[in-house]
Amino acid sequence: MRRALLLPLGLLVVIYCLFPFFWTVVTALKPPQEVFSLPIRYLPKALSAENFVEVFHKRPFSRYIFNSLIVATGGTLLTLVLASLVAFRLRYMPVQRALSFQRWLLVGAIVPPTLLVIPIFVVIKALGLINNPLGLILSYCFLNLPFGVWMLYAAFSRIPKELDEAAMIDGFSWGGILLRIILPLSRAALAVSAALIFIFCWNEFLIALTLMPDQNRYTVPVGISMLSGASIYEIPWGQINAAVTLTTLPVILTVALLERWIVEGLTAGAIKG
Amino acid sequence: MAKVVLEKVTKTFMGGRVSALKDVTLEVPHGKFVTVLGPSGCGKSTLLRLVAGLEKPDMGEIRIGDRRVNDLPPAKRNVAMVFQNYALYPHMRVADNIAIGLRLRGYSAEGTKRKVAEVAEMLGIDRLLDRYPRQLSGGQQQRVALARALVREPEVFLLDEPLSNLDAQIREQTRSELKRLFKELGATVIYVTHDQAEAMTMSDMVVVIEAGEVRQVGTPELIYRDPRHRFVAEFVGIQRINILEGDLKGGDFIAADEGLVIPLAAFHQGRVYLGIRPEAIHVGEGMGVDLVAQVTHIEPLGPNKTLFVKIGTKELKVLVRADFEVKVGDTLGITFSPGDVYLFDAETGRRLYVR
Numbered sequence: 001m002r003r004a005l006l007l008p009l010g011l012l013v014v015i016y017c018l019f020p021f022f023w024t025v026v027t028a029l030k031p032p033q034e035v036f037s038l039p040i041r042y043l044p045k046a047l048s049a050e051n052f053v054e055v056f057h058k059r060p061f062s063r064y065i066f067n068s069l070i071v072a073t074g075g076t077l078l079t080l081v082l083a084s085l086v087a088f089r090l091r092y093m094p095v096q097r098a099l100s101f102q103r104w105l106l107v108g109a110i111v112p113p114t115l116l117v118i119p120i121f122v123v124i125k126a127l128g129l130i131n132n133p134l135g136l137i138l139s140y141c142f143l144n145l146p147f148g149v150w151m152l153y154a155a156f157s158r159i160p161k162e163l164d165e166a167a168m169i170d171g172f173s174w175g176g177i178l179l180r181i182i183l184p185l186s187r188a189a190l191a192v193s194a195a196l197i198f199i200f201c202w203n204e205f206l207i208a209l210t211l212m213p214d215q216n217r218y219t220v221p222v223g224i225s226m227l228s229g230a231s232i233y234e235i236p237w238g239q240i241n242a243a244v245t246l247t248t249l250p251v252i253l254t255v256a257l258l259e260r261w262i263v264e265g266l267t268a269g270a271i272k273g
Numbered sequence: 274m275a276k277v278v279l280e281k282v283t284k285t286f287m288g289g290r291v292s293a294l295k296d297v298t299l300e301v302p303h304g305k306f307v308t309v310l311g312p313s314g315c316g317k318s319t320l321l322r323l324v325a326g327l328e329k330p331d332m333g334e335i336r337i338g339d340r341r342v343n344d345l346p347p348a349k350r351n352v353a354m355v356f357q358n359y360a361l362y363p364h365m366r367v368a369d370n371i372a373i374g375l376r377l378r379g380y381s382a383e384g385t386k387r388k389v390a391e392v393a394e395m396l397g398i399d400r401l402l403d404r405y406p407r408q409l410s411g412g413q414q415q416r417v418a419l420a421r422a423l424v425r426e427p428e429v430f431l432l433d434e435p436l437s438n439l440d441a442q443i444r445e446q447t448r449s450e451l452k453r454l455f456k457e458l459g460a461t462v463i464y465v466t467h468d469q470a471e472a473m474t475m476s477d478m479v480v481v482i483e484a485g486e487v488r489q490v491g492t493p494e495l496i497y498r499d500p501r502h503r504f505v506a507e508f509v510g511i512q513r514i515n516i517l518e519g520d521l522k523g524g525d526f527i528a529a530d531e532g533l534v535i536p537l538a539a540f541h542q543g544r545v546y547l548g549i550r551p552e553a554i555h556v557g558e559g560m561g562v563d564l565v566a567q568v569t570h571i572e573p574l575g576p577n578k579t580l581f582v583k584i585g586t587k588e589l590k591v592l593v594r595a596d597f598e599v600k601v602g603d604t605l606g607i608t609f610s611p612g613d614v615y616l617f618d619a620e621t622g623r624r625l626y627v628r
Contacts, residue, residue, distance in 0.1 A: 160358060160360065162356045162357075162358055162360035163360050163362065165325075165327050165347075165354075165356070165360065166354070166356060166360040166361075166362075166421075167362075168326075168327065168346070168347045168348060169325060169326075169327075169347045169348060169352065169353065169354050169374075170348070170373055170374040170377060170421075171348035171374055171377035171378055172348075172377060176377075181362060184364045185363065185364055
């Protein structure tokens with residue numbers, strides 16, 4: 001009975017969530033003249049790659065994708081490295097102190113990024129990193145670090161301390177304990193954090209626009225916002241949707257790649273349950 | 274192999290607010306199986322962790338062999354530890370769990386493989402080497418944990434309640450296996466447990482700890498026969514010892530509410546605890562102290578049974594054979610020798626030798 005109710009409900013939610021994406025893909029695949037045709041066609045009459053060709057042809061769109069990949073990958077990796085180190089250090093603090101430290105981190109995370117754009121710009125400018133991907137990577141790391149620390153600290157806390165101690169007696173160094181015991185056992189949390197941080201970096205618009213004003217340094221979201229038609233009155237919806245379709249792919253790929261780890265529960269058997 | 278010495282070791286936690294070990298001096302002789310026995314929270318695990326190097330003492334010195342190890346990290350102390358929950362690396366196969374300590378010490382791949390195979394065979398887990406810990410039963414995991422310790426041939430083995438997570442049946446079997454194994458190796462072993470049966474059956478020497486202080490060190494027989502402290506007398510013994518509070522006056526023991534007088538010819542004045550083991554009290558008369566008691570409750574124990582008897586206002590436990598005919602409400606004569614009575618100072622709990 002409950003199953004019978006859940007299934008259509010779930011289906012509804014799925015359709016609700018996926019319809020915008022479906023519409024994006026369909027629009028991207030329509031020939032340009034069909035995009036505005038009335039009555040609305042939910043399925044295109046003919047498929048066309050014209051919009052995709054245009055995006056790459058008229059714009060250095062592959063360049064944007066490359067920039068985004070660098071920034072998002074760099075931001076994700078740097079955040080995870082630092083968050084691992086911080087969370088590992090917190091693991092050896094008294095729990096009360098570790099938690100209060102994290103509360104302060106959370107306060108930092110509550111401030112909306114929009115408010116931080118100006119201070120971030122000032123700092124990155126002072127560092128001479130405007131138009132340098134490193135500036136964006138540092139900013140993204142700064143914004144995502146609290147989240148990363150929270151995720152990883154929670155995951156690390158589920159690993160019994162005796163494992164660290166056994167490792168110490170076995171002769172592991174501190175780095176060895178983190179890299180070869182703690183992190184492999186936190187793969188699920190690492191994967192979830194990586195996916196979410198990557199998506200944040202990939203989609204981030206405002207800071208990317210502010211810190212990378214050079215056309216060649218645009219990331220994908222900035223690039224898409226700058227797509228324009230022959231005149232300022234024309235918005236090239238077909239091309240925009242083609243670009244969005246293309247840029248969603250890496251995100252879907254990332255999640256698909258990490259899914260195996262996300263689902264896996266690896267700590268089973270660490271200690272007698 | 275080597276001896277382990279603790280000298281005036283003190284350890285506190287939470288910035289000195291919780292005291293785990295107080296001025297502990299102890300020598301674990303080379304090649305002996307020494308059990309540290311005590312209730313939970315008495316500091317026995319802390320003692321083990323101090324020797325392992327997982328904790329640092331506030332004061333005092335720890336030596337392994339002739340080396341002062343206070344400032345050495347765990348890996349450099351040449352000790353191996355078996356944890357209560359085994360602490361196997363869940364993401365590594367059994368073979369790697371055992372081998373990792375050797376690899377990190379720079380053993381050749383060839384030599385590591387040979388030693389792992391040797392130890393695995395000795396413990397009967399050679400067929401499990403390709404499995405992951407989660408695919409093993411509790412007893413098998415315990416053997417892997419043991420193999421990880423054995424393979425390194427450390428100077429000292431530290432075992433922290435290694436049997437307490439096993440089922441009763443397999444625990445007893447493993448108990449005797451462990452004893453034989455370490456005997457054959459001639460290993461120095463420090464074994465922590467709260468289970469007096471393990472302590473009595475396995476050890477060459479027992480260290481009884483209460484509230485961070487060593488109460489007595491000795492062979493299992495001595496600990497049982499000649500307890501030096503009230504806590505030792507109460508903690509050791511399958512049947513809990515009878516303890517009565519009272520005063521010694523003119524050679525007699527007078528229970529606190531004067532409901533019982535026991536003539537002992539003990540020349541000491543003041544408040545004491547009197548201890549007498551249930552197995553030292555007999556039904557009948559003529560052993561020196563004769564009393565009349567009423568049976569209030571009977572607990573069968575296989576070959577024996579425990580009688581709870583009342584003398585005045587006091588209750589004592591008496592161990593009799595299972596075939597002894599008795600029922601609740603019966604009045605019996607009971608007797609024991611004054612020589613089987615232990616007297617303990619009421620303040621310090623120390624044994625009084627005043628007879």
